Amino acid sequence: MKSNTNDLLTRGLEIKLEADLDKDFGKKIAKIAHGEKLFGCIQCGNCSAACPLSVWMDYTPRKIIAMVRAGFRDEVLSNRTIWLCASCYQCTVECPKGIKITDVMYALKREAIVNKIYPKNFPVPILAKAFFNEVKRTGRINEATLLLSYYWRYNIFKMLSYSTLGLKLFLKGRLSIFERGMKNKRDFKKLLHEEA
């Protein structure tokens, strides 16, 4: 029993000295997530209890909020947890302190991308980036080309397991290989600060 408790306490959390923490991290995240209430978290755990993905997470939403506030910057940003958040807003609805946890998760994802410390070869950020680039390129999403570019970056062999489903959808006319992009791409790209 005793060793179990110890395991739980230390799992994933190296002992860290206070001097090593990023003290401003919490403030920064609160600012970009429009969530100054973050510091009012009472650690009640409603968010984790409500989160349908928390069973697969290393750090549950409650822990993430605590770690952000305390300044465990690298641990939070490099973790898979934030990428397991599906943006379902269940936690946000349940939080008694009005903390916009989903928006905090979004802010953390963006910080991880900007600082290039997201977990490498983890499928979720790879799909997010493939999606981002597809829209940049054509203005709209074509599911066939999106999945191609995703599997190309992630693991081309994994695509085989989806080929039957892809074929079925294609035969039903629900998957097109033609792009139905938008007309005014020039103006659209200006919004993305890109040359057309």
Place this chain on the structure above:
Amino acid sequence: MKYVYFPGCSLKSSGMQYEKSLLSVFKKLNVTVEEIEDWNCCGATNYMSINETYAIGITARNLALAEKQGGDEIIAPCAACYMGLLKTQNYVSSDPEIRQNVCKELTKTGLSCQFKIKIRHPLDLLVNIIGIDAIKNAVTNPLKGLKVANYYGCQLIRPISTFDDVYNPQTMDKIAKALGAQTIDWPLKTRCCSGSMTSTMPDIGARMNFEILKDAKSRGAEVVLTACPLCQFNLECFQGKISRQFRENIKMPVMYFTQLMGIAFGIKEKELGLHQMLSPALELSL
């Protein structure tokens, strides 16, 4: 009232049965909509995960185009698009700095925006504006007690959306009842379907969708109704994988609420996209 329609990418591809059935049902109920000219992708959850300014910027463009076209209200059938549009409008109306930046960017592309246009989901329009009576009157083929599980999923009803209850939404249930169906009560009606995780983390995605389908089934549902192309896709298209993974036959028709409306209204299969389903939805129309 001029309604402009924002289909989003899915309703033009894997979710095209939603567009077909929605427009057929609207026609039957004399609702006219005009598609937003040259709309772009709303960015879904992915743009927010990578760049907030871009996420707001590209969604604001759709709002601006809708206003330019003279729309009073935007009809957004995809839950993610609906949420994205609402979120963008909230951001620009509550944060002057964001508003100023967005307006500056839009001006560069010759667009301006008041951000006053109302954003509505078809469920809200059908129940609260068109009304249940009009829906009842259009029924020619009542569904005689068909047991329906209404699945709302996540972004459609929380936390910015205002047209239904976050915990126990009712709009789809009201429609199903008006068609003559029976609805089942189930706690998982607002559970997340895992979004795009069915592609990225297939085992997790399968587990989440298995729980939803199994629960609906064990409560006696004969069909699951959805109001979002991603929910519909996840619950319908991975049933083979789910059945294999959990060694349990999980076959269940999963269709858009507009397809069931169409069946009750006597609209032809093809106009509802029923022939394009992977689940045995067609049998319900017989």
